[in-house]
Amino acid sequence: MTTTGGRVPVGERLPTLEDVARIAGVSRATASRVINGIRNVDPQLHELVWEAVGRTGYVPNRLARSLVTRRTGTIALVVSDSESHDDDPFMGRFFADPYFGRVVGGLMSVLRAAGIQLALQIVGTEEQRTRLVGDLRHGQADGVIVLSLPGHDPLPRMLTDAGVPAVMIGRPADPVPINYVDLANDTGAGLAADHLVARGCRLVGMIAGPADVPASSDRIAGFRRSMARHGHAWVPQSSGNFTQESGETAMRALLADHPEVDGVFVANDLMALGALAALRDARREVPGDVAVVGFDDSSAATAAEPALTTVRHPLEDMAAEAARLLMTRIDDPGMRVSSVIYEPSLVLRRSA
Amino acid sequence: MTTTGGRVPVGERLPTLEDVARIAGVSRATASRVINGIRNVDPQLHELVWEAVGRTGYVPNRLARSLVTRRTGTIALVVSDSESHDDDPFMGRFFADPYFGRVVGGLMSVLRAAGIQLALQIVGTEEQRTRLVGDLRHGQADGVIVLSLPGHDPLPRMLTDAGVPAVMIGRPADPVPINYVDLANDTGAGLAADHLVARGCRLVGMIAGPADVPASSDRIAGFRRSMARHGHAWVPQSSGNFTQESGETAMRALLADHPEVDGVFVANDLMALGALAALRDARREVPGDVAVVGFDDSSAATAAEPALTTVRHPLEDMAAEAARLLMTRIDDPGMRVSSVIYEPSLVLRRSA
């Protein structure tokens, strides 16, 4: 078996800048200048260097370069999971949820074009968090996108204290001077309330998410506020954990306690799917007997039968914006803390 | 504002091994040995070093370490996208698909415990591929997990030629001596055929995926073979691209051409969701008029109404296995090429 072209045989030492320089008959410094397009270099040497690069199949060693430039071309996506343990199935659920995929897709749409790679990090324990922040300060990654998760996570604060460029998707639970991109969750929930009331619903219930997730509590507050404004001071509520099954259970509970509900706002589409199943079991027509409004406009909304009327959450756009914000922050360390809030809209389908 | 505890102020130079050594009153070499737990070091010095580490808040610089050890503690997840362009929406679809999330979840379940991070890479152009392989040879990552995508991708071959530890999830389209983990897709499709026939279906159709994806073509072949064995030499077929809408379109086409179908095998759950919608539109009862079997047992299967009878694809387990295989390969470069094939099973729900 022969080796084709200029390909370097396996196991052989890889060509270094030194080799390129030697072959081109210039110094390492000049070779480096040519390859990085820095300063004017004599066109003739320029050519010689590129020729040597071609002949050797030279590829710069990113690690070595990063060590001196303090730039890695990597952004970390950190999922901070302060509550669950390593063997908790929570993470499995998390990745399977459309949320994760949509975020990654949005981030990559921007990062890919910029030639930046995304490094996925999950931190659970205090030690892992400290470690992560340490690595980041060393420039393991140029910046961080933090995904908001349940609980009062110390990570955002640690990151800002350490001066690591960071952007959160979803606001932090505690007030921390960190950049973030979020949705006006309260307004979105308000839209759902308006719609259900306008439809003529008399008793509207709510299936909420975990109270310690900011996105969730904002939806709860926004919904209640809007309902109150419409004269519904009291809203029966049941809670789930954003999964389909929990939505089904919550709907059953709601139905048991308040058989007369004729409208329900579910804090995310996945739970709405479960709610739909529970309503089917209870022989309630949707939207005839009970109108259902979801939240997120994820793929689950169109998968549902009937298709879900839901609040649109432009997660891909938000993630893309977060990536852009982070890149700006990385290039300009002096940038002042800023946040971008997206406005939700109601997507009308058949369920309400 | 004061700085708490041993925390190092922002902007200050980070403590290096040199600093730790100086404070502990030992040489850099000894400090390194203590921190990495290499060789026996006098217990007293040992303690001195750790104390210095605590006082300075020292965290080893991973980059510098990797440069010399040639180990990064990173595994790359590469999505090779040889056909689409940068602005193609294909990638958005890809990340939103449960497939991606399930794979990441499975990988992380293993990698997280091993303290390895996952770096996401998307390569589209030839240049990006060359670049990627170059970076990998330099040890940018210790190994690669490759996701199989449409088309005859040159990447697997490039990787093996370069001697980069790699494991594919899903077999390569062309025969390449690369490690992979796959599902016996043909057997799975056969299970679906057996079930539909056993149910008494007279005319069974099929909604296939793209023909150039190995997983898809294996399902097609397996289904046809099994149907033939049951005496159904001919199977009407319509194709989609694994999305819900394409499934709906394909089902409509199938119904138009063969109104008498009373059973259909759909090559993945997402398309099955679409097929269900088309059947509903056409006023066919499922499973009464038409029985439907999906593939994957993804979250879409339970979201469907009626819930889908489907072929279980243990993607999380497979991804976890791929991660383990890769780690083994990394530690033992001499390991011979091996592949693991998972056996599918049929999950009975209501649609068939």
Place this chain on the structure above:
DNA sequence: TTCTCATGGGAGAGCGCTTTCCGGCTGTGC
């Protein structure tokens, strides 16, 4: 002609770490 100044290239000092090599010390067996 001489001095100034701009320009391009080379030498070499690091970036922060691991690891080999070697010297000095202690303990054992004869």
Place this chain on the structure above:
DNA sequence: GCACAGCCGGAAAGCGCTCTCCCATGAGAA
């Protein structure tokens, strides 16, 4: 009492790259 292992710690050589100095050269000004 001596030779020989066996250990342990330090000095220093890198890993592959960038980038600051500094020098040489040549053009333009006085």
